[in-house]
Amino acid sequence: MTLDLKNPSLMREAALVGSRWIDADAATGVAVTNPATGDVLGYVPNLGEPETLEAISAAKTAQTAWAARTAKDRGQVLRRWYDLMMENQDDLARILTAEQGKPLAEAAGEIAYGASFIEWFAEEARRAYGDITPGHAPDKRILSVKQPIGVVAAITPWNFPNAMITRKAGPAFAAGCSMVLKPAGQTPFSAIALAILAEKAGIPAGLFSVVTGSAQAIGKAMTQSPIVQKLTFTGSTGVGALLYAQCAPTIKKLGLELGGNAPFIVFDDADLDAAVDGAVIAKFRNNGQTCVCANRIYVQAGVYDTFAEKLAAKVAALPTGNGFDSGIVFGPLIDAAAVAKVSEHVADACAKGAHIVLGGKAHELGGTFYEPTVLTGVTADMAVATEETFGPVAPLFKFQTEAEVVAAANDTEFGLASYFYSRDHARVWRVSEALDYGMVGVNTGLISTAEAPFGGIKQSGLGREGSRHGLDDYLEIKYICMGGIEEENHELG
The missing domain is CATH 3.40.605.10 (Aldehyde Dehydrogenase; Chain A, domain 1)
Structure with a gap:
């Protein structure tokens, strides 16, 4: 070449x-x-x-x-x-x-x-x-x-x-x-x-x-x-x-x-359009193949359906293809093993009751391309809740209260990156301090920069x-x- x-x-x-x-x-x-x-x-x-x-x-x-x-x-x-x-x-x-x-x-x-x-x-x-x-x-x-x-x-x-x-x-x-x-x-x-x-x-x-x-x-x-x-x-x-x-x-x-298992939390007081843009960056950058990728997306019940629709629509408009082609946003996964892991996570979620809103299968381009995927109805017993997918799959979990979602977000042996969206000043402080992670992104999906200390806690x-x-x-x-x-x-x- x-x-x-x-x-x-x-x-x-x-x-x-x-x-x-x-x-x-x-x-x-x-x-x-x-x-x-x-x-x-x-x-x-x-x-x-x-x-x-x-x-x-x-x-x-x-x-x-x-x-x-x-x-x-x-x-x-x-x-x-x-x-x-x-x-x-x-x-x-x-x-x-x-x-x-x-x-x-x-x-x-x-x-x-x-x-x-x-x-x-x-x-x-x-x-x-x-x-x-x-x-x-x-x-x-x-x-x-x-x-x-x-x-x-x-x-x-x-x-x-x-x-x-x-x-x-x-x-x-x-x-x-x-x-x-x-x-x-x-x-x-x-x-x-x-x-x-x-x-x-x-x-x-x-x-x-x-x-x-x-x-x-x-x-x-x-x-x-x-x-x-x-x-x-x-x-x-x-x-x-x-x-x-x-x-x-x-x-x-x-x-x-x-490794990481980053939570991305959307509260019902969030700016939903900003949260969708942040989720696209946090979840799908490098086709989901980053250690700080949002692996679990928690959305409060009052905005769950609207957020799912907006996210799916946004992702559906982004093209997949060879990285050298003009305008491409999603490239291939690194190898066949990566494709197999993504496929296993989607199949496991669907077998346990999740619904595919977008994608959910290997891309028609073949090779190591996989369709960007959005899943709803995701629960804690699915593999996507505990394992790092390292691929273009956005699993949406529904939650009711702040205390509930903080507990769920922290229920992992990992502690690298975390994200949440809220316009409530008091909540921003409470959740930032409660999340058990080395890094917290508040109303942003992109936190990496040379000026900031990058690293995690726990495993x-x-x-x-x-x-x-x-x-x-x-x-x-x-x-x-x-x-x-x-x-x-x-x-x-």
Whole structure:
């Protein structure tokens, strides 16, 4: 497939290990396909433990020199990386759409979103402030300084193959760390393109490696290495728990952004048209394939039928197709397994009494396309109530009271994102404080931004990404106690 890139060098069939590029061999490499067509885009090397250990060793060497540079210097390099990303936004978006499937306009939006983390942390690099604390003794002073944690291992998902990398690499490099990255096997070319631009921006050789291949072998080398001081992972809770256990023997610092089961609540005092628009964004962005997608939509009884009609009408007007085609809003799902899971959730709901208002079946385009779906009459005993669908299915639950819906929304082991619509000022405060989630969107369906702390509680993860707090996740606090500061002895001459 020809991508018609302005800068063809960004599409490279290779991996970066330390300072050396390893080219892919079609006979032994891992094929990367376009989910909209099934066409093979290219191959990446099938690497494993030896190459991962080589990358970790190179990262250790490069990190020492990088950390010794001033924060302003590191920030300037990151700013050049940001500029290059934006200069190549169209090409990066085309690579992303080709391997992930999301519509081209949405892909371009992800590139800008991803670049915003590099821009933000380029500025935050100089703000790793320390403290001076009043001492406990007259002759002592207490200082606290922040220092980079060291070598970081990162494992990123396929649904945001650009932004999930920059959200980790930005603060890591700003803090003075190095990074060895294992990108998702479905979407490695976006990661490789970022590495190419990082080199051009002045990121030193060895500081940033992109290792493709066996997730098991690469992950094992990362988690077992005593050199790696932090592991950051975005993905499922199941895999996150496994990585958590594998990191235990070497006591690594962990950043885990895991699964969600986000509630989206519409109260009867809400602006329904605004709530519908918010639901379309929160539920159907990236075709429902985001960790903060609205998985359960709760609508108060008085507006339930009206909301269902408005949502179905809105979604029905949005076109599905190949992400490269003009005007497309819904692209394909990532693979056949994703289609199977969506189909199972819809079948389970219908078998237990739900009604299909819109969609409900595989799309006539075939392949991994699925019709955007709206279900009514959904109840808590259905799979969509407890499992993350990760697809274009909007299940509508009916509720009567505020207390009832808050209890239902919190009845999950997950705690990533939540949303609700209301124009009652007191209710906004009550519900915001009562929802057991790391993030709450009030009268909005889009909450992700570089300036805000992104992360969850319970089984949705550990730590925060973005905001000033995101930098702290890549720093350690060192306490320095300075003694012997006694009064000067003034003796008479």
